[in-house]
Amino acid sequence: MRYEAVIGLEVHVELQTKTKAFCGCTTEFGGKPNSHVCPVCLGLPGALPMINRQVVDFALKTGLALNCKINTFNRFDRKNYFYPDAPKNYQITQNDFPICHDGYVEIETSDGSIKRIGIERIHMEEDAGKLMHTSKGSLVDFNRSGVPLIEIVTKPDIRTPEEATAYLTKLRAILFALGVSDVKMEEGSLRCDGNISVREVGVTTLGVKSEVKNMNSFKALEKALGYEYRRQCEAVENGERLTVETRRWDDSIEETRLMRSKEMANDYRYFPEGDLVTLDISDEWIERVRKTIPELPHEKAERFVREYGIPKYDAMVLTLTADMADFFDEAAKEAKDGKAVSNWIMGDLSRLMNENGTWIADLKFGPRELSGLVAIIKDGTISSAMGKKVLEFMFEEGKDPASIVKERNMVQVSDxxxxxxxxxxxxxxxxxxxxxxxxxxxxxxxxxxxxxxxxxxxxxxxxxxxxxxxxxxxxxx
Missing domain, CATH: 1.10.10.410 (Arc Repressor Mutant, subunit A)
Known part of the structure; x- marks a missing residue:
């Protein structure tokens, strides 16, 4: 019997604001435990929250970039649960009226086709504290408590772990380009939970899902979903009864482990947050935020293919970071030979940066100098082989290629x-x-x-x- 996976992702994104969602405490990562706190984010009696406007702007910006519809009426709710890292014993979030809904992200599948992954909703909420477990007991640091988050929830449109990775990779690139988050998975700025169930191929009803937590890297996401798919298929084949569960990914043994039975929405006893006003988002507010959206990585890649005639793969690599994309864009425009510039950046220049542990922003020369190198190779002043040596001198000294060729008498002999x-x-x-x-x-x-x-x-x-x-x-x- 053939089975297919039905996967939906919940991505928690820590927003790159200077202060927390509902108070003036810093969101700076690290610091002495419990030093970035105040009565509001500690949930002390009588403390009242106040909405951070930039959190709303960042949520709007993300929703617009992900092709979402915007709810002009917004309300915050209380999600009640009793964990040691939740000082108020509830989380301020959005349940009935999320700020964004019904968007999508398009990914390229393994066969080269374009697939649309639906976005169910994007809502604003606050983060919890951080538990640290030691041999002597458990400690809690509330520095992260109240840090603003958006949760981006997909529709169950993903069918393979590879598609999940492709979606998260593209989403991460968009969020970074927007400037709403530093998306550092190692610091918890981007966290992903996956809902997965299996069903027979051709069946349209959904199976019994498990939520897998603790997927803190692209590799972990792919491995965890692959393992869970195999586990559930085996259980169905053996006639076992699957139940709705929350599981965690254990990277050390590369298996999912049961954490608890999955909570349902009514377990959280949602009700409106009475200490915060409702938000009426005007068309003018939406348009003001829309104008701040830059050219996104996939849009930039499409333009590079169209304007400079480079392959899709080159364009994808060159737009992995904004610095590299901008460097290429300027150099290709100057050189009027996008493929030559792409070859140098992706080849010898990337090799030199990897060997020296540097980035595009650290280079001692700029796009104009690289376009100059392309020009003197094209006019026959030097050969491509000599160009490699010239690039090494440029990398070390930061001088323009023409000066390097003249100083070292590297002019090509054609007599x-x-x-x-x-x-x-x-x-x-x-x-x-x-x-x-x-x-x-x-x-x-x-x-x-x-x-x-x-x-x-x-x-x-x-x-x-x-x-x-x-x-x-x-x-x-």
């Missing part, structure tokens, strides 16, 4: 008379090359060209050398 003498010397010193060529071993031509390039310290024009070596071997044949 056929002078180069023919070098060709004759190499062939005279390597008589076996001529013998092999006479015997029909034409591949030896490449070896001969390499020897001439070596003799000229890479300054010979390789096109001219190829021509002269071929002509001379034919003459001696």
């Amino acid at each position: 056929e008379g002078a180069l023919l003498e070098e060709v004759k010397k190499v062939l005279a010193a390597n008589p076996k090359v001529v013998e092999d060529y006479r015997a029909g071993k034409t591949k030896i031509l490449g070896f001969a060209v390499g020897q001439v390039m070596k003799a000229t310290k890479g300054q010979a024009n390789p096109t001219v050398i190829n021509k002269l070596v071929a002509e001379e071997l034919e003459r001696l044949k």
Whole structure:
């Protein structure tokens, strides 16, 4: 029997505001435990919350970027639960009136087709504190309590762990480009829970779902959903009764483990938050926020393919970070040769940055210098092989390529008379090359060209050398 997974993701995004959702405490990561707190985020009696307007702006910005409809009437609710990291014994969130709903993100599947993943809702809420477990007991740090979050909930449109990873990867890139979050999964700024069930292929009803928590990386997300799919398929095959559960991903053994039976919405006893006013979001407010949305990574990638004629893969890599995308955009515009610029960035420049542990923002030269390198290769001043050496000097010294070529006398030699003498010397010193060529071993031509390039310290024009070596071997044949 064939089964398919039905997956929906709940992504919690920590917003990059300076202060918390409902008080003036800093949202700065780290700090001495319980030092970024006040009566409001500690839930002390009589303390009253106040809405941080930037939280609303960031939620709106995200919703608009994810093609959502906006609820102009907004209300906050209390989600009641009794955990040690929830100082008020409830969380301020949105239940009945989320700020955004019915959006979508488009991903590219493994077969190259475009699939639309629906966004059910986006709502604003506050984060809880952080529990730390030691051999002597458990401690709680409330620095994170009250930090603003948005929760982005998909529709059950995802069918494979790979699609889930593709969705989260694209979502993360969009959020980072918007500037609403630093999306650092290692610091908890982006956290993902997955709801997964299985059903027979062709069946339209949903199976019994499990919610998998503690997926703090793309690799963990893919592994956890893959494991849970196999576990549930096996259970169905064996006639076991599945129940709605909350499970956690244990990375050390690469398995999901039961945490508790899954709470239902009525377990939380939602009711309106009486200490906060309702929000009426005007069309003017929405349009003001819309104007702050930059060109998003996937839009930029599509433009790069369209304007510069580079492959989709190149465009995808070049838009992984805003700095790299901007660097390429400016250099390609200047050089009027997008593919050449892309090759240098994705090839030798990326190699140099990886070897030195640096980023585009750390470079000592700019896009104009890289376009200059492309130009002097194209006009024959230097060869591509020499260009690699010039780029290394640019990386180390930050000088423009023309100055480096002049200072080091790296100008390419194209004079056929002078180069023919070098060709004759190499062939005279390597008589076996001529013998092999006479015997029909034409591949030896490449070896001969390499020897001439070596003799000229890479300054010979390789096109001219190829021509002269071929002509001379034919003459001696």
